[in-house]
Amino acid sequence: MHFENDIVKRISIKDVALKAGVSIASVSYVLNNKIDSRISKDTIEKVKKAAEELNYRPNNVAKSLKTQRTHIIGLIVADIANPYFSQIARIIEDEANKIGYTLLIGSSDENAEKFESLINMFCDRQADGLIIAPVENTAIHLQKLEKQKMPFVLIDRFLDNIDASSIQINNYEISQKVTEHLIANGYKNIVLVAYKTALKHLLQRNLGFVDTLEREKLKHQNAVLNIDKDAIDDDINLGLDHLFQSKTQQPDAIFFTSNKLAVSGLKKLVQLSLNVPTDVAVVAFDEAEAYELFTTPITFVKQPLALIGRTAVQMLNTKISDRLTPIEHIVLEAELRIGQSSKLKST
Amino acid sequence: MHFENDIVKRISIKDVALKAGVSIASVSYVLNNKIDSRISKDTIEKVKKAAEELNYRPNNVAKSLKTQRTHIIGLIVADIANPYFSQIARIIEDEANKIGYTLLIGSSDENAEKFESLINMFCDRQADGLIIAPVENTAIHLQKLEKQKMPFVLIDRFLDNIDASSIQINNYEISQKVTEHLIANGYKNIVLVAYKTALKHLLQRNLGFVDTLEREKLKHQNAVLNIDKDAIDDDINLGLDHLFQSKTQQPDAIFFTSNKLAVSGLKKLVQLSLNVPTDVAVVAFDEAEAYELFTTPITFVKQPLALIGRTAVQMLNTKISDRLTPIEHIVLEAELRIGQSSKLKST
DNA sequence: TGAGTTTACTTAAACGTTTAAGTTAACTAT
DNA sequence: ATAGTTAACTTAAACGTTTAAGTAAACTCA
Structure with a gap:
């Protein structure tokens, strides 16, 4: 079947199974390297060849629905155009990628309503966890996250009336x-x-x-x-x-x-x-x-931006894999870089 | 049922249906405002009340799997920490949000391999479309996108051997x-x-x-x-x-x-x-x-960053809703802002 | 020889939605 | 009274995966 001007049908595991002459389960096992279930060299070859030839790419949406894991981390900053946050975002992006996560970024503009809708968006999209620079008057929303057991860590800022893991500077x-x-x-x-x-x-x-x-x-x-x-x-x-x-x-x-x-x-x-x-x-x-x-x-x-970013991702990751991880407050030390603009006053 | 320390079971449409005493289809119709299928005021009330009380939130992963639309736009930049790109990203984020899309950002570091894996990531995550600042030697990957009929527009840069919609400056x-x-x-x-x-x-x-x-x-x-x-x-x-x-x-x-x-x-x-x-x-x-x-x-x-961002999102959106939209090349005019650093040479 | 084990698969249910198609009761018109 | 229509639902299949459970053939060993 060929649709002249239509969307190209994406190849699914089913197509691979058909081409390789095996069941879709076998394809899934092979493609995910589930070595515990015994599969013959022959089948492995056939599946890999078929997948290659068909240019198969997994559908992460379906995968996520089944596994209940999206491998998405949400990041809420005040404004991604602010160099402070864009630098942090970049570090978090790299760190998240390293351990198989994709970063989804949202800007709150220090606005509690935008903040709430970002939280909702991340939840609706089933993010595995959140890194949040919270905004004033948003404790309620963070408490809701806690109630839902959504893993999250706070960076840059923190709120009094909420007991959540956080990374701050002194x-x-x-x-x-x-x-x-x-x-x-x-x-x-x-x-x-x-x-x-x-x-x-x-x-x-x-x-x-x-x-x-x-x-x-x-x-x-x-x-x-x-x-x-x-x-x-x-x-x-x-x-x-x-x-x-x-x-x-x-x-x-x-x-x-x-x-x-x-x-x-x-x-x-x-x-x-x-x-x-x-x-x-x-x-x-x-x-x-x-x-x-x-x-x-x-x-x-x-x-210490790099340290903040790395620590945030690590903390979040352990929270995601073990939701019983106790709350932790990390305080990192900022550094005073002395330039010429504050030098000894000449009297 | 209550799991002491386990993940809180998320409320699904099924739970809402149960509580409201209607079928899940009815819930779906109500919650999505499908007014064409006739539903009694009474049912609408019941469903809305149940959803509210249970604090129901839709699962976008499931929704996407069924509808084949994620409402995700992917953005590939060289480096989100670069102010040029973070400013553009911010504009695109806002513009995308306005029309119901979420922005997923990736940094390529001008590296063709990272670029390819970003493209793959976006495809695997079923992004509806892509806004791309392409990298050297990546024409092959863009051609692959074309073959898959994945809608995309190029910004900032463009490549010779690829005929894709683009937004450039003069x-x-x-x-x-x-x-x-x-x-x-x-x-x-x-x-x-x-x-x-x-x-x-x-x-x-x-x-x-x-x-x-x-x-x-x-x-x-x-x-x-x-x-x-x-x-x-x-x-x-x-x-x-x-x-x-x-x-x-x-x-x-x-x-x-x-x-x-x-x-x-x-x-x-x-x-x-x-x-x-x-x-x-x-x-x-x-x-x-x-x-x-x-x-x-x-x-x-x-x-003209704002114009670039807005145009990119608009072009992409029309491409997403109508894949037959012809390729378009837009050239926007940059402006020379004259400061003191180039003033008339004193001889 | 035949019961038990191992190997290499396949079947089918499930994840949470959407939506075409089906159903039933009530209403309408002759 | 009856056929047709409409309103208000429900049923069930499907989206593309994963994975527990099932199956059947081949091997092992007393």
Whole structure:
């Protein structure tokens, strides 16, 4: 039978069986290397030859339906276009592929509704497990996942009211370290540029900063500039304008708590013709190509992305194969990469 | 029945049917809004109530097996960690979601073998269609796709020996335009930093450059620095060192034909303490955060990413719904964004 | 020799859906 | 009263696999 302009009928195990003159069960055994069930060399040859000649390719949809395993891992990030997440995604992709999984990626845009529909989509598609950078107000959905016994691990962020395996960095401590570094280098009017958020990991960054200022007896009123994540450029524009107009106490250093904040802020500093670090020192968070190419190389907090990705996949994989694996919280250490943007203040 | 520590049994249409006291067919009709088959208000209510109470979620694997549609679109890029591709991926993700598709992404690393296994993976997973940035020496695999009548469209790149729908930018013309722009601004010793490659779209960029030099009677021997994509930093290091050591004819302008080349090259220029544009002018390709933050904002070729992504999804979708749709080649226009890095040469 | 074992298969049910075809009761029209 | 129609369902096959269970021939050994 030949359909002139129709979809080419895909070759199934049935066609292979017919051509090889054996049962479909035999074909399945041969093609899946089920050596425990004894099959003659002759049959193996016949099946392999037929499969080859027909250009047989397995149908994973059917396979998944039968085996109840899709070998799909879902990944929910805030935005795959953000280099932080695209780098992590790439690492996870490779790591997942290595152990036979395919990665399905979704962007939540920090939006709880999109987040929920991604969760649903992954569940409906029968993903074997999920790696999730959770969004504010999504604890309910994660609890639902737990109830369904869907294996998942959290990365980057975590939520209070949910007890799930997670991989984080030492946000509080690294933020302390950054602040201490700036103070040690002679900066006294340090401003933190952070997000308006309830996300724990970001609040820890803020807290590490404020606590350190307090401990070092530096003023910390108005030391935090809170930015709306949906209006980064606008808020930073206004915020920095305001800060540098104030003749009383201009900041001598800025600590940006994310790459997007830093990139936006650096643009603004260029616009304001402020020199880094002579007019104002800068420390950033996460990586960005831009940090290396800025007039002066930027000091930044480098997250162990490869380790985060690898650990996430490994943890998830053990969770998938053994659902009784206890919950685990892993804290990885971020690194302070010191560039020129925060060097010893020349007085 | 309750399994203490086992996987929670997922609720199927069967359970809903049982609870509602109707057949599974009725449940299917109700849940899929098949209004053509007449169903009483009463039954509709019962089914919806049962589904709700049981928290029923459809099993897309089973659905796909039966309907022969997965509503999955596969996307093959060189590397999802590359901002050019992650931005495109994000646009495609949104566009695909809008019309009910889920995006599956794979990175080929410009490697023909990985490329082939991605193609196979997508086929085995029964993707409805593919959006592909093809790799060198992969025409065979694309031909195989054609033979199988798997709908696909090519983006970014294209191959000679394959007649498939594609979306490109006007590589040759925009490259001419860049070169003319540099010449118009007084630069005479322009060097092109390009990839060692057989990829057509990149060769067109090279050709647009060389042709323009020739037409303008400028020397074009050694005007192209070819970089191995697997050793970008090393090759650029050596190449630029060599160029700027030559006392005879130092370049006064560099045109980088990709974002990765540009970022690597700009780093090197910083190392060499060369000022842009007074020592050497620069034009780059594609976008990078870095361009805006460099000492002087970089002139670059901006691709219409959103349009590329949207067009790709639309073309693919019409191909999926009607496999007889004729092949189409779309050429979109890139834009030259003029920054400070190529401004009028001060003599 | 014949009961038991091993080898090399095949049969058939199942996974969770969709949907064409079948069924039955109620209604309509003569 | 009866044939025909319609409404509201249900039955069962199918999608392409996997795999437990069944079968039949060949071999083993007392």
